[in-house]
Amino acid sequence: MGPTGTIGPPATVSAVSDAERWIVVVEEPFLPADAGGRVETFGFLTAASNAGIHMQLLVPTRGELDIEAYEAAVPGAAVIRLPRDASPLAHLRAQPYMYASRPVGPLRRALHATPPRADAVISYSYRGSHLGEEIARIWRLPHVVRAHNIESEFFKALARSSSGPRAAAYEMEYRKLQLAERALYHSPLVTAIGDISLEDHLWRRERASVGTFHLPPFLPLDVLAPGGGPVTGAGAGAPRRAPATLVFVGSLDTPPNIEALHWFIDNCWAGIRARYPEAVFQVVGRRPEPGLADWLATVAGVELYTDVPSTDEYVSGAALSVNPMRSGSGVNIKAVAAMALGTPVVSTRSGSRGLSWEAGTHLLVADEPASFVDAVCALLAAPERAAQLGRSGRAYVLRNLGHEALLRRIRDQLPATARSADALAT
Numbered sequence: 094m095g096p097t098g099t100i101g102p103p104a105t106v107s108a109v110s111d112a113e114r115w116i117v118v119v120e121e122p123f124l125p126a127d128a129g130g131r132v133e134t135f136g137f138l139t140a141a142s143n144a145g146i147h148m149q150l151l152v153p154t155r156g157e158l159d160i161e162a163y164e165a166a167v168p169g170a171a172v173i174r175l176p177r178d179a180s181p182l183a184h185l186r187a188q189p190y191m192y193a194s195r196p197v198g199p200l201r202r203a204l205h206a207t208p209p210r211a212d213a214v215i216s217y218s219y220r221g222s223h224l225g226e227e228i229a230r231i232w233r234l235p236h237v238v239r240a241h242n243i244e245s246e247f248f249k250a251l252a253r254s255s256s257g258p259r260a261a262a263y264e265m266e267y268r269k270l271q272l273a274e275r276a277l278y279h280s281p282l283v284t285a286i287g288d289i290s291l292e293d294h295l296w297r298r299e300r301a302s303v304g305t306f307h308l309p310p311f312l313p314l315d316v317l318a319p320g321g322g323p324v325t326g327a328g329a330g331a332p333r334r335a336p337a338t339l340v341f342v343g344s345l346d347t348p349p350n351i352e353a354l355h356w357f358i359d360n361c362w363a364g365i366r367a368r369y370p371e372a373v374f375q376v377v378g379r380r381p382e383p384g385l386a387d388w389l390a391t392v393a394g395v396e397l398y399t400d401v402p403s404t405d406e407y408v409s410g411a412a413l414s415v416n417p418m419r420s421g422s423g424v425n426i427k428a429v430a431a432m433a434l435g436t437p438v439v440s441t442r443s444g445s446r447g448l449s450w451e452a453g454t455h456l457l458v459a460d461e462p463a464s465f466v467d468a469v470c471a472l473l474a475a476p477e478r479a480a481q482l483g484r485s486g487r488a489y490v491l492r493n494l495g496h497e498a499l500l501r502r503i504r505d506q507l508p509a510t511a512r513s514a515d516a517l518a519t
Contacts (some may be wrong), residue, residue, distance in 0.1 A: 112146070115215050117138070117149070118216045118221040119217050120217070122154050124159075124166060127378075128344045136312045137311040138150070138167045140496035150170045153175040154177055187269070188273065195221055197223065200227060204227065213507050215239065219274075226277075235284040236283050237286075238277070251267075252264040279303065284507065285306055290447030291448060308502050310424050311494070312433050316490075336473075337371050340374075342378060342414070344380060345378040352418075361417070373394050376397050377399075408430065425445070428445060429494070432486030432490050439457045441458065441465070449493070456482065
């Protein structure tokens, strides 16, 4: 739990009495920020840190945590490691596995020993919301839950697309999550739930008695800063994009991503190569599942890059980003991140859900293999059109996903007593 085994405030908190003080519970270690959820979590923490919010950052992890590296990455935060339960018994408990593997015991002991020194608790993932509820209960703090998707529906889809013992495990988790979500929707320990997806927010609003709101994704500050992200086009500041190079970014051990890769390669890639034999498809991600590298090595024109320090150079150097998701919920961060870098995106409807962008203006959307191939090849054939699409997508991100506006959405859910005068003035 830290050097003393207790939770305490950052050293600077006592010196700045009017600063906001949040306890933030994240889902898992987020460094390196090399995949969708990690990118979004790090974007939020960066935004809060830059806004002068002092954070006690709780990070559940199975292994050790480089506290110094995390505190350097999030200035002003006091980072605390929470142990996770990796034993098979966690699957057998009545709680969903994502709760049971993040036990409240060590947290509860620390909270009882430490006086309250925070204004609010933010569970920056549904998967840690039970920890946030415990903090809210003991310290009587307002509690905002960030939801990246509807977890029960996600596991329902996994169960339906799997077989054997894995399908049974997913089905059991789905049933447990249904019960846990219903409890959360009416919990007196939750002030509000902020959905990353507009559709998920509308769905949840009909089922919850606690407040709900739409909280779009936070992206890294460097791509949001004026001139900070590459912009497609022929101008002096434009990135050098490799002609006929497509990129796919995502965790390579996640079933929806694997499903998307199979669909694209099995149904679309040959059609694209027939028109553009020189085309290259770069697959970039972390933790490739067993057999994935061997399979991709058999496909002509496909290059695999795993566990890279940053995916930005691949995305900003590609002619376009493909997002052929067939399932999943929430917002597909890989599509938003590509748009932020000015890279034109071709996506399925499932991969483009969650925000108010317009197909044909901010990105291209196609669901059938033939139309997906046509969309990709249309952009490869018309670089100026691709450049304009990239500029339009980046403009959408800059206009709608600014950090200050997104932080205000969170602050608006908190009682006035939990907000500083500086925060209220922004």
